[in-house]
Amino acid sequence: MRKQSKWVLRVLAVATSAALLISGPSALANSLNDLKKEHKQLEQKKDTINSNIKETENKIDQNESKIDQIMAQIQALDTEILETEKNISTVLNEIKLTTTEIETLHASITELERKIEERDALLKERIRAVQVNGGSVSYLDVLLGANSFIDFIDRFSAVNTLMEADRNILKEQADDKKQLEEQKASLEKKLQQQEESKSKLVSLKDSLDNQKASKGTLVDQLEAEQSKLEQQKEVMETEYEEILNLSQDVQDKIVAEQKRLAEVARKAAEEKKRREAEERKRQQAAGGGSNVAIPDVSAGSWTKPASGRFTSGYGYRVHPIYGTGKMHYGVDFANSTGTPVVSAADGVVSYASPLSTYGNVIMVTHSIDGQIFTSLYAHLSSIKVNVGQVVSKGDLIGAIGTTGNSTGPHLHFEIHLGNWEGMAKNSVNPLRYISI
Structure with a gap:
């Protein structure tokens, strides 16, 4: 007792x-x-x-x-x-x-x-x-x-x-x-x-x-x-x-x-x-x-943020809307609208609102082994967290959509070293941290 x-x-x-x-x-x-x-x-x-x-x-x-x-x-x-x-x-x-x-x-x-x-x-x-x-x-x-x-x-x-x-x-x-x-x-x-x-x-x-x-x-x-x-x-x-x-x-x-x-x-x-x-x-x-083990959540510090087909990697590509060569600062996972999006690592929600051509966006700030990261989830159909909310790896934060400049429902996912200060600054290839 x-x-x-x-x-x-x-x-x-x-x-x-x-x-x-x-x-x-x-x-x-x-x-x-x-x-x-x-x-x-x-x-x-x-x-x-x-x-x-x-x-x-x-x-x-x-x-x-x-x-x-x-x-x-x-x-x-x-x-x-x-x-x-x-x-x-x-x-x-x-x-x-x-x-x-x-x-x-x-x-x-x-x-x-x-x-x-x-x-x-x-x-x-x-x-x-x-x-x-x-x-x-x-x-x-x-x-x-x-x-x-x-x-x-x-x-x-x-x-x-x-x-x-x-x-x-x-x-x-x-x-x-x-x-x-x-x-x-x-x-x-x-x-x-x-x-x-x-x-x-x-x-x-x-x-x-x-x-x-x-x-x-x-x-x-x-x-x-x-x-x-x-x-x-x-x-x-x-x-x-x-x-x-x-x-x-x-x-x-x-x-x-x-x-x-x-x-x-x-x-x-x-x-x-x-x-x-x-x-x-x-x-x-x-x-x-x-x-x-939690289903669909990888071991280690990071996990894949959504299920779906890997459609575009990090680097230069022909832009699907503008038809010209442009740098792609993240990776894309295509799936149906409403597919759950989870936090890729433990952290604090630092942004949860529409943002320019990204459409609906969530940003999560992480501290992993003394290094600060910021993960970004774009084109969401819905946002299910609030700014300042503490989230764990694999927690539901939103759903796949096609808001902003998008040719179809998918998740655009970025990782930045330090705080997010624009798509180009401090961006890294997310595939260094997550698997597809």
Whole structure:
């Protein structure tokens, strides 16, 4: 009775330690999944921020292009303004010269006006002389009053001289007045044209100055926007750097968590060996016979994960879907959908979800003779274990299917030295460890 009580206590102790081992890895595995989810979210946020940074850089480049175009236009306006100012200066010099000509003409006009006044006075004097003589001068009386022929000739010459003088005075008076009017009109017209040209040039310069000011304002706005975009880019780059550091930190935690799971798998293997040893001692103490081999489970550390036809080995092959030469990082066993899949060795379930082209996937982390392995089971129709669950070699974990990229129901099986970090890294030929 006492021996039976001890045996019951031993069984309870083993069951309790097994429960602790199962709950511990489950908590760790849940933490690992949370970390992976957080890492994925951080990677997505990095991609979003990186996309926003590139978009902002494109806007900055577009603004720089606009600024360069406007600055080129401003330089062209500056050239035109300088040319206009040069033309204005030329017109001002012409106006100055014309003004000088007008001033010179004023002196000439003053002299002409003096001559005209003198002639006017002379003409008025002759008019008065005519009025004094009864309203007319009789050149015939002058001639007939001659005392001799010589006197007549002298008088005739004098009369001709006076008549010619009158005609010359009148002609000069008319010519001077006409010249005066023409000179005045010519200079005034020239001055008016120059003033109009000056006015147009000044108006053109004002227009160019306004265009330059307007474009300068636009450049100021673009440069302000450019500064704002640069600040936004700097903030995003800082945020990206922070997330990059945080992502690395989470990645480090994931690696640490995987190492902890591997350690859990190692302890679980040791615990199983201890329990098996205790069970053998118990059977020997109870007089029992030798262990009965589990059907379809190989002796040693590893066993074949599923029954079925071996259809593809490890190495390069023509891919059944893509039709091109590709590396096959595992081995395939074909069988009907629902065929049981067992754990190939003792370990801890470290992944149990869909994964890319693998379809439904289970990964088990093993610790065998101090070496960490990860086995992978892909294209499953169902998953029958949870992350963190401790499993023994030959325990049911899933069923054969054709999920993911698959041409028919089969099990794709991989073995990796250490943790799984992608199909190509640390993969080994599973046939080193299992038989077919």
